[in-house]
Amino acid sequence: MSAVCRFIHAGKANHPVALLCKAMTTARSTYYAWVAGAEAREARRRADEALAHEITVVHLASRRNYGVPRVTAELRRRGRPVNRKRVERVMREHGIAGNSRRTGRRGLTKADTRAAPSPDLIGRDFTATRPGTKIVGDITYIPTAGGRLYLASWLDLATRVVVGYWMADHHRAGLVVDALDMAAKLGRREPGCVIHSDRGSEYTAGQLRVKISESGFGKAWGGPAAASATPPRRASGPY
Missing domain, CATH: 3.30.1320 (S16 Ribosomal Protein; Chain: A;)
Incomplete structure (x- = not known):
């Protein structure tokens, strides 16, 4: 719908808005609502551009390693309250991605299905009070x-x-x-x-x-x- 409204807005200098809306089968109220929201959209665009700049600074400082979670955390640490989903969207739109070092890396463990099972004496408690226990x-x-x-x-x-x-x-x-x-x-x-x-x-x-x-x-x-x-x-x- 935004593309239709932009077309009408570009052509209104040469043709009546009512005629253009009829030709594009779009209600005039829809077009005028789009016009009213143009200022808010422009403000959001500028805010996203400013955020993209801050994200780029953090990303480069991390040697291009930080992904969405760590970029978000660093921005908040710097006093920039920001939503993680917004950071994810802006990074995606600007082609900024972290370095996932574990991608494609497989573990070495290969279980022997013929081996007899053994009890787990650790029981998720990976602590010990005395050495050698x-x-x-x-x-x-x-x-x-x-x-x-x-x-x-x-x-x-x-x-x-x-x-x-x-x-x-x-x-x-x-x-x-x-x-x-x-x-x-x-x-x-x-x-x-x-x-x-x-x-x-x-x-x-x-x-x-x-x-x-x-x-x-x-x-x-x-x-x-x-x-x-x-x-x-x-x-x-x-x-």
Whole structure:
């Protein structure tokens, strides 16, 4: 409808408004309402342009990393009360987008459906009052010029200190076994220490269970996992 009204407005210098409205099958009241709102629309346009400038400043200061949530938060921190949906609309209209570093990145966890399930002794409580009572960890990869390197680590939930780690060009069970061997040699654990992991095949492998037994930990299931990991995929047991 705005396009029709703009056409009528442009042609009224040469033709009567009534004739133009009839030709465009548009009520004259609709056209006059559009004319009355022109000033408000222009004010909104100017306000959006000013906001776009502020967004651009914040976006460039973040090295083009900030998306809608962080841009909105930064504007509010600077004393600019603004609605998130409006920021999203203005950023979209001006082609401003954040850098989503996680886009297309897949996790390394691949569950072994044949492995026996284990109880979750952590129970969403990723805290510990004494060192050596709860150990968790995970596997991540590091891109290098020569290809990916995989890092397995074991983290003490009480101290947030990595008590064992290992790096290799693969993420088979041997990687977490070597990391566990380092943690075992450090000896920073108490009797009944709980080891917690996701149910990835690296942590449910028999090779890891043998290592746990050889190290004198007793039975344990899985390996360490990040404290932010999703509990339904976790399994844990006592050393």
